[in-house]
Amino acid sequence: MSGFQYEAPVSVDEAVGLLAGAKGLAKVLAGGTDLLVQLRTGAVQPDMVVDVKRIDELRQISGNAASGFVIGAAVSGSEIGEHAALVKAWPGVVEGMELIGSTQIQGRATPGGNLCNASPAGDCTPGLVAAGAICVVAGPKGRREIPVEQVPVGPGKTSLAKGEFVVALKLPPRAKNSGDAYLRMIPRTEMDIAIVGAGVDLTLDASGTCTHARVALGAVAPTVLLVDAAAKALIGSKIDDAALAKLAAAASAACKPISDKRGTIEYRTKVAGVLARRAAVIARDRARSNG
Amino acid sequence: MSKLHISATVNGEAVEYLCDPKQTLLDVLRDELNLTGSKEGCSSGDCGACSVTLDGRLVCSCLVLGVEMQGRSVETIENMASGEELHPLQQKFLEAAALQCGFCTPGFLVAAKALLEKNPNPTETEARYWLAGNLCRCTGYDKIIRAVLETAADMRGSK
Ligand SMILES: Cc1cc2nc3c(=O)[nH]c(=O)nc-3n(C[C@H](O)[C@H](O)[C@H](O)COP(=O)(O)OP(=O)(O)OC[C@H]3O[C@@H](n4cnc5c(N)ncnc54)[C@H](O)[C@@H]3O)c2cc1C
Ligand code: FES
Ligand code: FES
Numbered sequence: 001m002s003g004f005q006y007e008a009p010v011s012v013d014e015a016v017g018l019l020a021g022a023k024g025l026a027k028v029l030a031g032g033t034d035l036l037v038q039l040r041t042g043a044v045q046p047d048m049v050v051d052v053k054r055i056d057e058l059r060q061i062s063g064n065a066a067s068g069f070v071i072g073a074a075v076s077g078s079e080i081g082e083h084a085a086l087v088k089a090w091p092g093v094v095e096g097m098e099l100i101g102s103t104q105i106q107g108r109a110t111p112g113g114n115l116c117n118a119s120p121a122g123d124c125t126p127g128l129v130a131a132g133a134i135c136v137v138a139g140p141k142g143r144r145e146i147p148v149e150q151v152p153v154g155p156g157k158t159s160l161a162k163g164e165f166v167v168a169l170k171l172p173p174r175a176k177n178s179g180d181a182y183l184r185m186i187p188r189t190e191m192d193i194a195i196v197g198a199g200v201d202l203t204l205d206a207s208g209t210c211t212h213a214r215v216a217l218g219a220v221a222p223t224v225l226l227v228d229a230a231a232k233a234l235i236g237s238k239i240d241d242a243a244l245a246k247l248a249a250a251a252s253a254a255c256k257p258i259s260d261k262r263g264t265i266e267y268r269t270k271v272a273g274v275l276a277r278r279a280a281v282i283a284r285d286r287a288r289s290n291g
Numbered sequence: 292m293s294k295l296h297i298s299a300t301v302n303g304e305a306v307e308y309l310c311d312p313k314q315t316l317l318d319v320l321r322d323e324l325n326l327t328g329s330k331e332g333c334s335s336g337d338c339g340a341c342s343v344t345l346d347g348r349l350v351c352s353c354l355v356l357g358v359e360m361q362g363r364s365v366e367t368i369e370n371m372a373s374g375e376e377l378h379p380l381q382q383k384f385l386e387a388a389a390l391q392c393g394f395c396t397p398g399f400l401v402a403a404k405a406l407l408e409k410n411p412n413p414t415e416t417e418a419r420y421w422l423a424g425n426l427c428r429c430t431g432y433d434k435i436i437r438a439v440l441e442t443a444a445d446m447r448g449s450k
Contacts, residue, residue, distance in 0.1 A: 006295065006312035006358045029356070036315070036354045037335045049312065051359060078348060102424020103402065104339055107348035108355070191337070191423055 002042070008051040012058075012138045012167055015050055020140045020163030022048045028165045029053075030074045031108035033101065034117040050165075057167060058112070065089035065174040070136075073112025073166040081106070090171060091286060092180030092199055092279070096127030099184060102191060112166045118152035121194045121219040125152070127182040129216035129224050130199035132172050139164035149216070152223040175212070178203040179286025181279040184218070185271050187262055194219045195263040198251065198275035200283045202234060208288070210234045215247065215280070220255040220272050227254040230276060239284040247280055248273035299360040301326070302370035310357040317341045319357035320367060328368035328397045332426065339425030342398040343367050349405040351424075368397035371404065380404055380442045389438035391429035399425050403439045411447055415440060 009015040019026045024047030029035055038044040052058050058074035061083050069086055077097045080086065087094045100109045100123050114124040115135070128148045135148050140163040148169065153159050160166070180201035186192035197218030205211050215230035229250035237243030252273035259265045294309040301324060308323045315334075320326040320343070332338035334353045341352040344366045352365070371378045380403050383389070390396045399422065406413060406421045413421065418439050419432075427435060 002313070004312055006356065008359070008361070029359075032354050032356065032359075033336055036356070039313070040334055049356075051356075053359070076348070101336065102339065103405070103421050104342055104349050104351045104424045105336055105354075107345070107350040 002045050004046050005048045006051065007048060008054045010054045010056075012055055015052055015055060015165060016138055016140055016163055018048065018050050019165060022050075024048070026050060028116070030058075030110040030113040031076060031105075032113075033105050033109045034113055034119075052165065061086060063171075068173045069171045071111060071169045071171070073115075073168055074110045077101075077106035077109045078103075080111070089174045090127075090131060090180055092182045092201060092283065093124075093127040093131050093133075093171065096182040096184075096197070096199060097124045099123045099182070111169055115148065115151050115169075116158055116160070116166060118154070118156050118158050118223070119193075120152075120155055120222055120224065121197065122224070123182070123184055123194060123197055123218065125224045126197045126199035126216040126218040127180065128169060128199075129226055130182070130201040130214045131180060132201070132214055134170040134172075135166055136168040136170060137164050138167045143167070145170070149224060149226050154222050175203045177205070177287050177290060178212075179283040179288075179290055181282035181286065183275045183279045183282070185263075185275060193262065196220055196257075196268050196271045196275050198272065198279045200276065200279040202239070202280070202283050202287055204239075204284070204287045208238050210237055210239055210243075210284075213280075215251065215276055217251060217254065217272055217276065220257040220268050222256075225254055227251055227276075229254065234280060239280060244277045244280060248277040251276035295358050297358060297361050299362065300364035302366055308357070310360075312356065312358050314357040315353050316343070316345075316355035316357050316360060316365065317352040319360070320352060320365075323357075326367050326369050329401075330394055330397060332394065332398075337424075337426065338395070338398070339402060339422075340395055340398040342401040342425065344401065344405055349402055366401075368401050371400060378404065379446055380407070380439070383438045383442040383445070384435075387434055387438040387441065389430065389434040395425060395427040395429075399427070399435055403442075406439070407443055407446065411443060413440070413443060 026048040027046040058072040184194040184197040203212040213231040213234040233246035257268040330340035332340035
Protein backbone atom coordinates (compact mmCIF):
# COMPACT_ATOMS: atom_id res chain seq x y z
CA MET A 1 0.00 0.00 0.00
CA SER A 2 1.32 3.47 -0.81
CA GLY A 3 0.79 6.35 1.58
CA PHE A 4 -2.31 8.53 1.70
CA GLN A 5 -3.93 11.19 3.84
CA TYR A 6 -6.84 9.94 5.99
CA GLU A 7 -9.84 12.13 6.85
CA ALA A 8 -12.99 11.31 8.81
CA PRO A 9 -15.45 14.20 8.33
CA VAL A 10 -18.58 14.37 10.47
CA SER A 11 -20.83 16.25 8.04
CA VAL A 12 -21.81 15.89 4.40
CA ASP A 13 -20.56 19.41 3.60
CA GLU A 14 -17.20 18.73 5.18
CA ALA A 15 -16.88 15.51 3.16
CA VAL A 16 -17.76 17.30 -0.08
CA GLY A 17 -15.18 19.99 0.72
CA LEU A 18 -12.47 17.40 1.28
CA LEU A 19 -13.33 15.37 -1.83
CA ALA A 20 -13.65 18.43 -4.06
CA GLY A 21 -10.52 20.11 -2.73
CA ALA A 22 -8.25 17.06 -2.75
CA LYS A 23 -5.13 17.19 -4.87
CA GLY A 24 -4.86 13.96 -6.84
CA LEU A 25 -7.11 10.97 -6.30
CA ALA A 26 -9.54 11.02 -3.36
CA LYS A 27 -11.47 7.85 -2.49
CA VAL A 28 -14.48 7.48 -0.24
CA LEU A 29 -14.13 4.78 2.43
CA ALA A 30 -17.31 3.11 3.65
CA GLY A 31 -16.94 -0.50 4.86
CA GLY A 32 -13.63 -0.88 3.06
CA THR A 33 -14.35 -4.46 1.97
CA ASP A 34 -13.60 -3.55 -1.63
CA LEU A 35 -11.35 -0.54 -1.11
CA LEU A 36 -8.89 -2.09 1.35
CA VAL A 37 -8.37 -5.07 -0.94
CA GLN A 38 -7.75 -2.67 -3.84
CA LEU A 39 -5.32 -0.61 -1.73
CA ARG A 40 -3.36 -3.69 -0.78
CA THR A 41 -2.99 -4.95 -4.34
CA GLY A 42 -2.13 -1.44 -5.52
CA ALA A 43 -5.06 -1.45 -7.94
CA VAL A 44 -6.10 1.87 -6.39
CA GLN A 45 -3.51 4.37 -5.12
CA PRO A 46 -5.35 7.33 -3.64
CA ASP A 47 -3.75 10.47 -2.27
CA MET A 48 -6.61 10.89 0.19
CA VAL A 49 -9.10 8.51 1.79
CA VAL A 50 -12.30 10.06 3.16
CA ASP A 51 -14.00 7.81 5.73
CA VAL A 52 -17.72 8.67 5.64
CA LYS A 53 -18.79 6.44 8.55
CA ARG A 54 -18.77 9.33 11.06
CA ILE A 55 -21.48 11.22 9.19
CA ASP A 56 -24.76 10.45 11.00
CA GLU A 57 -26.94 10.80 7.91
CA LEU A 58 -25.02 8.00 6.17
CA ARG A 59 -25.29 5.66 9.15
CA GLN A 60 -29.06 5.50 9.69
CA ILE A 61 -32.19 3.98 8.20
CA SER A 62 -35.18 6.34 8.39
CA GLY A 63 -38.73 6.49 7.08
CA ASN A 64 -41.17 3.59 6.85
CA ALA A 65 -42.89 1.38 4.29
CA ALA A 66 -45.73 3.83 3.64
CA SER A 67 -43.61 6.97 3.29
CA GLY A 68 -40.58 5.22 1.79
CA PHE A 69 -37.42 4.08 3.56
CA VAL A 70 -34.20 6.09 3.32
CA ILE A 71 -31.13 3.90 3.78
CA GLY A 72 -27.91 5.75 4.63
CA ALA A 73 -25.21 4.81 2.12
CA ALA A 74 -22.85 3.59 4.86
CA VAL A 75 -25.25 1.38 6.83
CA SER A 76 -23.79 -2.14 7.08
CA GLY A 77 -25.34 -5.33 5.77
CA SER A 78 -25.81 -6.62 9.32
CA GLU A 79 -27.71 -3.48 10.30
CA ILE A 80 -29.94 -3.74 7.22
CA GLY A 81 -30.70 -7.39 8.03
CA GLU A 82 -31.63 -6.45 11.61
CA HIS A 83 -34.16 -3.78 10.55
CA ALA A 84 -37.43 -5.71 10.89
CA ALA A 85 -39.69 -3.22 9.09
CA LEU A 86 -37.33 -2.94 6.13
CA VAL A 87 -37.00 -6.72 5.89
CA LYS A 88 -40.80 -7.05 5.90
CA ALA A 89 -41.42 -4.42 3.21
CA TRP A 90 -38.40 -5.10 0.97
CA PRO A 91 -37.18 -8.67 1.52
CA GLY A 92 -35.55 -8.75 -1.93
CA VAL A 93 -33.48 -5.61 -1.35
CA VAL A 94 -32.34 -7.02 1.99
CA GLU A 95 -31.57 -10.45 0.48
CA GLY A 96 -29.24 -8.89 -2.07
CA MET A 97 -27.33 -7.05 0.65
CA GLU A 98 -27.19 -10.04 2.99
CA LEU A 99 -25.77 -12.33 0.30
CA ILE A 100 -22.57 -10.28 0.27
CA GLY A 101 -19.62 -12.18 1.74
CA SER A 102 -19.40 -13.71 5.20
CA THR A 103 -20.60 -12.62 8.63
CA GLN A 104 -17.38 -10.63 8.97
CA ILE A 105 -17.94 -8.88 5.63
CA GLN A 106 -21.58 -8.19 6.58
CA GLY A 107 -20.37 -6.32 9.63
CA ARG A 108 -18.77 -3.74 7.32
CA ALA A 109 -20.06 -3.94 3.73
CA THR A 110 -22.49 -1.20 2.70
CA PRO A 111 -25.03 -0.69 -0.12
CA GLY A 112 -23.30 2.55 -1.14
CA GLY A 113 -19.99 0.72 -1.46
CA ASN A 114 -21.55 -2.09 -3.47
CA LEU A 115 -23.12 0.45 -5.84
CA CYS A 116 -20.07 2.71 -6.22
CA ASN A 117 -17.58 -0.12 -6.55
CA ALA A 118 -19.59 -0.68 -9.73
CA SER A 119 -18.76 -4.34 -10.13
CA PRO A 120 -21.20 -5.77 -12.70
CA ALA A 121 -21.66 -8.68 -10.27
CA GLY A 122 -22.47 -6.61 -7.15
CA ASP A 123 -25.28 -8.37 -5.30
CA CYS A 124 -27.01 -5.43 -3.63
CA THR A 125 -27.46 -3.25 -6.70
CA PRO A 126 -29.93 -5.32 -8.80
CA GLY A 127 -32.44 -5.47 -5.95
CA LEU A 128 -32.23 -1.69 -5.55
CA VAL A 129 -32.69 -1.16 -9.28
CA ALA A 130 -35.70 -3.47 -9.35
CA ALA A 131 -37.12 -1.59 -6.37
CA GLY A 132 -36.86 1.70 -8.25
CA ALA A 133 -34.53 3.12 -5.62
CA ILE A 134 -33.25 6.68 -5.98
CA CYS A 135 -29.67 7.58 -5.17
CA VAL A 136 -29.10 10.82 -3.24
CA VAL A 137 -25.79 12.32 -4.35
CA ALA A 138 -24.10 15.25 -2.58
CA GLY A 139 -21.46 17.36 -4.31
CA PRO A 140 -19.98 20.84 -4.67
CA LYS A 141 -23.15 22.03 -6.46
CA GLY A 142 -25.48 20.70 -3.78
CA ARG A 143 -27.62 17.59 -3.86
CA ARG A 144 -29.13 15.72 -6.77
CA GLU A 145 -31.23 12.57 -7.02
CA ILE A 146 -30.78 9.98 -9.76
CA PRO A 147 -32.12 6.48 -10.35
CA VAL A 148 -29.71 3.89 -8.95
CA GLU A 149 -29.16 2.36 -12.40
CA GLN A 150 -27.61 5.63 -13.57
CA VAL A 151 -24.76 5.42 -11.05
CA PRO A 152 -22.62 2.63 -12.58
CA VAL A 153 -21.47 3.31 -16.14
CA GLY A 154 -19.03 0.43 -16.61
CA PRO A 155 -16.97 -2.04 -14.57
CA GLY A 156 -15.47 0.01 -11.71
CA LYS A 157 -16.78 3.30 -13.13
CA THR A 158 -19.58 5.55 -11.91
CA SER A 159 -21.26 8.71 -13.19
CA LEU A 160 -20.29 10.61 -10.02
CA ALA A 161 -18.25 13.77 -10.65
CA LYS A 162 -15.22 14.88 -8.61
CA GLY A 163 -16.32 15.90 -5.14
CA GLU A 164 -19.54 13.91 -5.30
CA PHE A 165 -20.50 10.95 -3.15
CA VAL A 166 -23.60 8.94 -2.30
CA VAL A 167 -25.46 9.99 0.85
CA ALA A 168 -28.46 7.66 0.82
CA LEU A 169 -30.67 5.31 -1.14
CA LYS A 170 -34.37 6.14 -1.15
CA LEU A 171 -36.96 3.40 -1.63
CA PRO A 172 -40.37 4.41 -2.97
CA PRO A 173 -43.49 4.18 -0.79
CA ARG A 174 -44.54 0.53 -0.64
CA ALA A 175 -47.89 -0.20 -2.30
CA LYS A 176 -49.94 -3.01 -0.83
CA ASN A 177 -49.85 -6.40 -2.55
CA SER A 178 -46.22 -5.83 -3.50
CA GLY A 179 -43.29 -8.20 -3.27
CA ASP A 180 -39.66 -8.34 -4.33
CA ALA A 181 -36.94 -10.98 -4.50
CA TYR A 182 -33.29 -11.33 -5.44
CA LEU A 183 -31.56 -14.55 -6.43
CA ARG A 184 -28.01 -15.15 -7.54
CA MET A 185 -26.15 -18.11 -8.98
CA ILE A 186 -22.64 -18.82 -7.70
CA PRO A 187 -20.48 -21.89 -8.30
CA ARG A 188 -20.09 -22.45 -4.54
CA THR A 189 -22.72 -22.19 -1.78
CA GLU A 190 -21.08 -19.19 -0.02
CA MET A 191 -18.35 -16.63 -0.57
CA ASP A 192 -18.24 -16.36 -4.34
CA ILE A 193 -18.97 -13.88 -7.13
CA ALA A 194 -22.30 -14.07 -8.94
CA ILE A 195 -22.51 -15.62 -12.42
CA VAL A 196 -25.96 -14.09 -12.67
CA GLY A 197 -28.06 -12.06 -10.25
CA ALA A 198 -31.77 -11.37 -10.77
CA GLY A 199 -33.94 -8.89 -8.89
CA VAL A 200 -37.68 -8.60 -9.41
CA ASP A 201 -40.16 -6.21 -7.81
CA LEU A 202 -43.88 -6.28 -8.59
CA THR A 203 -47.32 -5.18 -7.45
CA LEU A 204 -50.63 -6.99 -7.93
CA ASP A 205 -54.16 -5.59 -7.94
CA ALA A 206 -57.06 -7.09 -5.96
CA SER A 207 -57.67 -9.70 -8.68
CA GLY A 208 -54.03 -10.81 -8.68
CA THR A 209 -53.15 -9.11 -11.96
CA CYS A 210 -49.71 -7.56 -12.10
CA THR A 211 -49.93 -3.77 -12.36
CA HIS A 212 -46.28 -2.85 -11.86
CA ALA A 213 -43.03 -4.73 -12.34
CA ARG A 214 -39.32 -4.04 -12.63
CA VAL A 215 -36.70 -6.65 -13.46
CA ALA A 216 -32.96 -6.11 -13.02
CA LEU A 217 -30.09 -8.42 -13.93
CA GLY A 218 -26.55 -8.43 -12.55
CA ALA A 219 -23.31 -9.99 -13.87
CA VAL A 220 -24.53 -10.39 -17.45
CA ALA A 221 -23.38 -7.02 -18.87
CA PRO A 222 -20.83 -4.28 -18.03
CA THR A 223 -23.38 -2.73 -15.66
CA VAL A 224 -26.54 -3.88 -13.94
CA LEU A 225 -29.38 -4.07 -16.51
CA LEU A 226 -32.94 -2.84 -16.09
CA VAL A 227 -34.87 -5.09 -18.47
CA ASP A 228 -38.09 -3.36 -19.56
CA ALA A 229 -39.12 -6.18 -21.89
CA ALA A 230 -39.01 -8.63 -18.99
CA ALA A 231 -41.16 -6.33 -16.84
CA LYS A 232 -43.65 -5.92 -19.71
CA ALA A 233 -44.02 -9.71 -19.88
CA LEU A 234 -45.39 -9.63 -16.32
CA ILE A 235 -47.54 -6.49 -16.38
CA GLY A 236 -51.18 -7.27 -17.15
CA SER A 237 -50.72 -10.98 -16.48
CA LYS A 238 -51.54 -13.09 -13.43
CA ILE A 239 -47.91 -14.13 -13.49
CA ASP A 240 -48.85 -17.54 -14.84
CA ASP A 241 -46.59 -19.94 -16.71
CA ALA A 242 -47.08 -18.20 -20.05
CA ALA A 243 -46.05 -14.82 -18.62
CA LEU A 244 -43.13 -16.39 -16.77
CA ALA A 245 -41.89 -18.03 -19.98
CA LYS A 246 -42.00 -14.67 -21.76
CA LEU A 247 -40.18 -13.05 -18.85
CA ALA A 248 -37.43 -15.70 -18.96
CA ALA A 249 -36.98 -15.29 -22.70
CA ALA A 250 -36.80 -11.50 -22.39
CA ALA A 251 -34.25 -11.75 -19.57
CA SER A 252 -32.02 -14.09 -21.55
CA ALA A 253 -32.33 -11.91 -24.66
CA ALA A 254 -31.11 -8.86 -22.73
CA CYS A 255 -27.84 -10.51 -21.63
CA LYS A 256 -24.50 -9.33 -22.97
CA PRO A 257 -22.26 -11.41 -20.71
CA ILE A 258 -18.60 -12.41 -20.79
CA SER A 259 -17.18 -15.92 -20.54
CA ASP A 260 -14.85 -16.56 -17.63
CA LYS A 261 -13.88 -19.40 -15.31
CA ARG A 262 -17.19 -19.08 -13.47
CA GLY A 263 -19.45 -19.41 -16.47
CA THR A 264 -19.66 -19.22 -20.24
CA ILE A 265 -21.75 -16.76 -22.23
CA GLU A 266 -24.25 -19.51 -23.08
CA TYR A 267 -24.56 -20.63 -19.46
CA ARG A 268 -25.02 -17.12 -18.06
CA THR A 269 -27.61 -16.32 -20.72
CA LYS A 270 -29.63 -19.41 -19.92
CA VAL A 271 -29.33 -19.02 -16.15
CA ALA A 272 -30.45 -15.37 -16.34
CA GLY A 273 -33.83 -16.52 -17.65
CA VAL A 274 -34.13 -19.26 -15.07
CA LEU A 275 -33.26 -16.98 -12.15
CA ALA A 276 -35.48 -14.12 -13.32
CA ARG A 277 -38.36 -16.55 -13.50
CA ARG A 278 -37.70 -18.01 -10.05
CA ALA A 279 -37.31 -14.55 -8.53
CA ALA A 280 -40.60 -13.46 -10.11
CA VAL A 281 -42.39 -16.45 -8.58
CA ILE A 282 -41.01 -15.62 -5.13
CA ALA A 283 -41.92 -11.93 -5.56
CA ARG A 284 -45.44 -12.89 -6.71
CA ASP A 285 -45.99 -15.19 -3.73
CA ARG A 286 -44.74 -12.49 -1.39
CA ALA A 287 -47.07 -9.94 -3.00
CA ARG A 288 -50.02 -12.28 -2.56
CA SER A 289 -49.35 -12.70 1.16
CA ASN A 290 -48.62 -8.99 1.63
CA GLY A 291 -52.09 -7.46 1.32
CA MET B 292 2.76 10.51 5.35
CA SER B 293 2.82 11.48 8.99
CA LYS B 294 1.46 9.13 11.60
CA LEU B 295 -1.80 9.87 13.38
CA HIS B 296 -2.31 9.62 17.11
CA ILE B 297 -5.20 7.28 17.90
CA SER B 298 -7.00 6.68 21.22
CA ALA B 299 -9.07 3.52 21.27
CA THR B 300 -10.27 0.81 23.61
CA VAL B 301 -8.61 -2.58 23.16
CA ASN B 302 -9.95 -5.48 25.21
CA GLY B 303 -11.57 -3.06 27.63
CA GLU B 304 -8.47 -0.95 28.21
CA ALA B 305 -7.74 2.54 26.92
CA VAL B 306 -4.88 2.37 24.46
CA GLU B 307 -3.02 5.03 22.49
CA TYR B 308 -0.92 4.40 19.45
CA LEU B 309 0.70 6.13 16.50
CA CYS B 310 -0.53 4.81 13.21
CA ASP B 311 0.32 5.26 9.56
CA PRO B 312 -2.94 5.60 7.55
CA LYS B 313 -2.01 2.58 5.47
CA GLN B 314 -1.66 0.25 8.47
CA THR B 315 -4.61 -2.07 8.99
CA LEU B 316 -6.11 -2.75 12.39
CA LEU B 317 -4.51 -6.19 12.12
CA ASP B 318 -1.09 -4.56 11.57
CA VAL B 319 -1.68 -2.32 14.58
CA LEU B 320 -2.75 -5.20 16.83
CA ARG B 321 0.17 -7.41 15.85
CA ASP B 322 2.99 -4.96 15.23
CA GLU B 323 2.24 -2.00 17.53
CA LEU B 324 0.32 -3.60 20.40
CA ASN B 325 2.00 -7.03 20.39
CA LEU B 326 -1.36 -8.79 20.29
CA THR B 327 -0.34 -11.57 17.92
CA GLY B 328 -3.30 -13.89 18.54
CA SER B 329 -5.14 -12.49 15.52
CA LYS B 330 -3.55 -14.08 12.45
CA GLU B 331 -2.93 -12.89 8.92
CA GLY B 332 -3.97 -15.58 6.47
CA CYS B 333 -4.93 -13.66 3.36
CA SER B 334 -5.28 -9.93 4.07
CA SER B 335 -8.23 -9.85 1.71
CA GLY B 336 -11.20 -10.71 3.92
CA ASP B 337 -11.43 -14.31 2.73
CA CYS B 338 -10.02 -16.45 5.56
CA GLY B 339 -11.28 -14.94 8.83
CA ALA B 340 -8.03 -15.68 10.71
CA CYS B 341 -7.91 -11.99 11.68
CA SER B 342 -11.47 -11.91 13.12
CA VAL B 343 -12.13 -9.44 15.95
CA THR B 344 -15.20 -7.61 17.17
CA LEU B 345 -15.32 -3.88 16.50
CA ASP B 346 -17.87 -2.05 18.65
CA GLY B 347 -19.47 -5.46 19.14
CA ARG B 348 -19.57 -6.45 15.44
CA LEU B 349 -17.61 -9.35 14.03
CA VAL B 350 -15.24 -8.04 11.33
CA CYS B 351 -11.98 -8.91 9.59
CA SER B 352 -9.29 -6.72 11.17
CA CYS B 353 -7.32 -6.90 7.89
CA LEU B 354 -10.11 -4.87 6.25
CA VAL B 355 -10.16 -2.09 8.86
CA LEU B 356 -7.66 0.77 8.90
CA GLY B 357 -5.89 1.39 12.20
CA VAL B 358 -6.78 5.09 11.93
CA GLU B 359 -10.50 4.26 11.82
CA MET B 360 -10.25 3.19 15.47
CA GLN B 361 -10.30 6.67 17.04
CA GLY B 362 -12.81 6.40 19.94
CA ARG B 363 -13.81 2.88 18.96
CA SER B 364 -13.52 -0.39 20.83
CA VAL B 365 -12.06 -3.70 19.68
CA GLU B 366 -12.02 -7.12 21.31
CA THR B 367 -9.52 -9.76 20.28
CA ILE B 368 -8.83 -13.41 21.06
CA GLU B 369 -6.52 -12.25 23.86
CA ASN B 370 -9.62 -11.19 25.82
CA MET B 371 -11.47 -14.49 25.54
CA ALA B 372 -10.09 -16.37 28.55
CA SER B 373 -10.53 -14.81 32.00
CA GLY B 374 -7.00 -15.05 33.34
CA GLU B 375 -6.13 -18.75 33.41
CA GLU B 376 -9.73 -19.80 32.93
CA LEU B 377 -10.53 -20.69 29.35
CA HIS B 378 -13.80 -19.69 27.70
CA PRO B 379 -16.04 -22.76 27.25
CA LEU B 380 -15.42 -22.61 23.49
CA GLN B 381 -11.66 -22.68 24.00
CA GLN B 382 -11.95 -25.60 26.41
CA LYS B 383 -14.19 -27.52 24.03
CA PHE B 384 -11.93 -26.89 21.02
CA LEU B 385 -9.10 -28.52 22.99
CA GLU B 386 -11.16 -31.47 24.19
CA ALA B 387 -12.78 -32.11 20.83
CA ALA B 388 -9.52 -31.71 18.87
CA ALA B 389 -11.18 -28.97 16.81
CA LEU B 390 -7.77 -27.82 15.64
CA GLN B 391 -4.61 -29.20 14.11
CA CYS B 392 -2.08 -26.52 13.18
CA GLY B 393 -4.11 -23.93 15.09
CA PHE B 394 -3.63 -21.04 12.68
CA CYS B 395 -7.35 -20.62 12.05
CA THR B 396 -8.33 -21.22 15.68
CA PRO B 397 -8.31 -17.67 17.10
CA GLY B 398 -10.51 -16.50 14.24
CA PHE B 399 -12.92 -19.39 14.66
CA LEU B 400 -13.13 -18.82 18.41
CA VAL B 401 -13.82 -15.10 18.09
CA ALA B 402 -16.43 -15.74 15.37
CA ALA B 403 -18.07 -18.60 17.27
CA LYS B 404 -18.27 -16.50 20.45
CA ALA B 405 -20.03 -13.76 18.47
CA LEU B 406 -22.44 -16.38 17.10
CA LEU B 407 -23.36 -17.76 20.53
CA GLU B 408 -23.88 -14.27 21.93
CA LYS B 409 -26.37 -13.54 19.16
CA ASN B 410 -27.90 -17.00 18.91
CA PRO B 411 -27.37 -19.34 21.90
CA ASN B 412 -29.08 -22.20 20.08
CA PRO B 413 -27.88 -22.29 16.47
CA THR B 414 -28.72 -25.13 14.12
CA GLU B 415 -25.86 -26.84 12.35
CA THR B 416 -26.76 -24.97 9.15
CA GLU B 417 -26.80 -21.64 10.96
CA ALA B 418 -23.41 -22.36 12.53
CA ARG B 419 -21.92 -23.41 9.19
CA TYR B 420 -23.17 -20.27 7.42
CA TRP B 421 -22.08 -17.98 10.26
CA LEU B 422 -18.59 -19.49 10.10
CA ALA B 423 -18.39 -19.61 6.28
CA GLY B 424 -15.93 -16.70 6.35
CA ASN B 425 -13.46 -18.69 8.47
CA LEU B 426 -11.28 -21.06 6.51
CA CYS B 427 -9.48 -24.09 7.92
CA ARG B 428 -7.07 -26.10 5.81
CA CYS B 429 -6.59 -28.90 8.36
CA THR B 430 -9.66 -30.14 10.16
CA GLY B 431 -12.31 -30.48 7.48
CA TYR B 432 -14.59 -28.30 9.66
CA ASP B 433 -16.66 -31.11 11.19
CA LYS B 434 -14.90 -31.12 14.54
CA ILE B 435 -15.08 -27.34 14.68
CA ILE B 436 -18.80 -27.25 14.01
CA ARG B 437 -19.44 -30.03 16.50
CA ALA B 438 -17.38 -28.24 19.15
CA VAL B 439 -19.38 -25.05 18.63
CA LEU B 440 -22.73 -26.82 18.83
CA GLU B 441 -21.70 -28.81 21.91
CA THR B 442 -20.46 -25.67 23.64
CA ALA B 443 -23.74 -23.96 22.84
CA ALA B 444 -25.63 -26.86 24.43
CA ASP B 445 -23.34 -26.83 27.51
CA MET B 446 -23.71 -23.08 27.93
CA ARG B 447 -27.48 -23.26 27.66
CA GLY B 448 -27.50 -26.09 30.21
CA SER B 449 -25.43 -24.23 32.74
CA LYS B 450 -27.64 -21.14 32.76
C1 LIG C 1 -14.43 -11.86 1.28
C2 LIG C 1 -15.31 -10.95 0.46
C3 LIG C 1 -16.50 -11.43 -0.06
C4 LIG C 1 -17.32 -10.61 -0.83
N1 LIG C 1 -18.48 -11.13 -1.33
C5 LIG C 1 -19.28 -10.35 -2.10
C6 LIG C 1 -20.50 -10.87 -2.62
O1 LIG C 1 -20.86 -12.02 -2.37
N2 LIG C 1 -21.26 -10.05 -3.39
C7 LIG C 1 -20.90 -8.76 -3.66
O2 LIG C 1 -21.62 -8.08 -4.34
N3 LIG C 1 -19.75 -8.24 -3.16
C8 LIG C 1 -18.93 -9.00 -2.40
N4 LIG C 1 -17.78 -8.48 -1.90
C9 LIG C 1 -17.40 -7.10 -2.23
C10 LIG C 1 -17.81 -6.03 -1.20
O3 LIG C 1 -17.93 -6.58 0.08
C11 LIG C 1 -19.13 -5.35 -1.56
O4 LIG C 1 -19.05 -4.78 -2.84
C12 LIG C 1 -19.51 -4.27 -0.53
O5 LIG C 1 -20.86 -3.91 -0.68
C13 LIG C 1 -18.67 -3.02 -0.64
O6 LIG C 1 -19.10 -2.10 0.35
P1 LIG C 1 -18.05 -1.32 1.27
O7 LIG C 1 -18.83 -0.40 2.10
O8 LIG C 1 -17.15 -2.25 1.96
O9 LIG C 1 -17.25 -0.52 0.14
P2 LIG C 1 -15.84 0.22 0.18
O10 LIG C 1 -14.76 -0.75 0.03
O11 LIG C 1 -15.78 1.15 1.34
O12 LIG C 1 -15.99 1.08 -1.15
C14 LIG C 1 -16.12 0.48 -2.42
C15 LIG C 1 -16.00 1.54 -3.50
O13 LIG C 1 -17.10 2.43 -3.48
C16 LIG C 1 -16.69 3.76 -3.16
N5 LIG C 1 -17.68 4.24 -2.20
C17 LIG C 1 -18.05 3.65 -1.02
N6 LIG C 1 -19.06 4.34 -0.44
C18 LIG C 1 -19.32 5.38 -1.26
C19 LIG C 1 -20.25 6.47 -1.20
N7 LIG C 1 -21.12 6.60 -0.18
N8 LIG C 1 -20.25 7.38 -2.20
C20 LIG C 1 -19.37 7.26 -3.25
N9 LIG C 1 -18.47 6.26 -3.36
C21 LIG C 1 -18.44 5.33 -2.37
C22 LIG C 1 -15.29 3.63 -2.61
O14 LIG C 1 -14.52 4.78 -2.86
C23 LIG C 1 -14.77 2.43 -3.36
O15 LIG C 1 -14.36 2.78 -4.65
C24 LIG C 1 -16.94 -9.26 -1.10
C25 LIG C 1 -15.74 -8.78 -0.54
C26 LIG C 1 -14.94 -9.59 0.23
C27 LIG C 1 -13.68 -9.03 0.81
S1 FES D 1 -6.31 -12.17 7.10
FE1 FES D 1 -8.16 -11.09 7.31
S2 FES D 1 -9.56 -12.40 6.38
FE2 FES D 1 -7.69 -13.42 5.99
S1 FES E 1 -6.27 -26.11 12.19
FE1 FES E 1 -4.87 -25.66 10.61
S2 FES E 1 -5.99 -24.19 9.45
FE2 FES E 1 -7.43 -24.85 10.87
